[in-house]
Amino acid sequence: MRKLTARIDKYDYKLDLENQELIVKVLNGREVKVKLIAPKERYIKYMNWDNYELIMKYDGSRFWICIEFRRKVEQYNARSVLAIDVNFDNVTILIKNSRRVIKAKKFSFPLRKALCHRIWIERIQKRYPKQWKYIKGIREAIRKHGRKIRNIVYGSCHKIAEEMTNTALKYRSLIVVENLKNLRVNGKRNTRFNKKLSLWAYRKLLFYIEYGCLEKGIPSLSKM
Known part of the structure; x- marks a missing residue:
């Protein structure tokens, strides 16, 4: 079939x-x-x-x-603003209304674990510069580390986005994030920083946040 x-x-x-x-x-x-x-x-x-x-x-x-x-979405009247600061190790949120700061919270972003698996992949490829493309066992070892990277990045993004959107819904907040569109173009530095940057799933996190906003009836997030 x-x-x-x-x-x-x-x-x-x-x-x-x-x-x-x-x-x-x-x-x-x-x-x-x-x-x-x-x-x-x-x-x-x-x-x-x-x-x-x-x-x-x-x-x-x-x-x-x-x-x-x-489903039908009820009209959403925002009473506060939820600002998001995305870093390599953590994601910080700050909820504020016109008078005061209501809540501040930091979520850990376990991208260092993903970076370790990325380093292991590079070590394997460096140890077997030609063989890794053709030997099944070596390719499978690389795929194993690649799957772990994907699970860490996607899982953490999904979990953080779910908590953020639930918090925004609880406090009737409008979500605002910083605009990092050209970070990969303007932020190239040394090799170590570029490795971190390649694993920094900013766009994936935004995707899950936007998805959660649509699901919960929160207006689309804004970018500063």
Whole structure:
């Protein structure tokens, strides 16, 4: 069976999130029941949302399902500003209204762990300058460190963004971040700094924050 992707209208399937079941209508009035294996925390927050179009993909061995959810967002009246300062080791937030500072908090950003795995990759490539491209065991060792880097960066960005958006929703804050668009162009220095800069997932963090804002009905964040 070849790889394929299908879009299914909301009227052609039934979704039961409580029992993690998906029933899809196929030809001749038949129905196919699919068991969803996503973690409960991934879908429990969409229990009261309306489901729309569904995308089903077969990659040759497994089926992947993407469901579009929608809900009405209430008008958001901001009462304060949540400012974000992104650094290599930490992310600091400051919530302030017109009168005083309401809250300040610092989140640790474990990019030093990711940097260690990056250094290990470079050591392996330096030790086997030609062999690492062709020997399966060496390539797998490099991929292993690469996966750990990705998990550290993406996981920390997702966790920090989730806490930030929850805090902004609690204090009815408008999120403001510094504009670091040209940092990679203007910030090139020594080799060590450039290694840190390559792992600094500023754009990925912004993506998760914007995603959380859309999900919770917070107005789009602003850049200073």
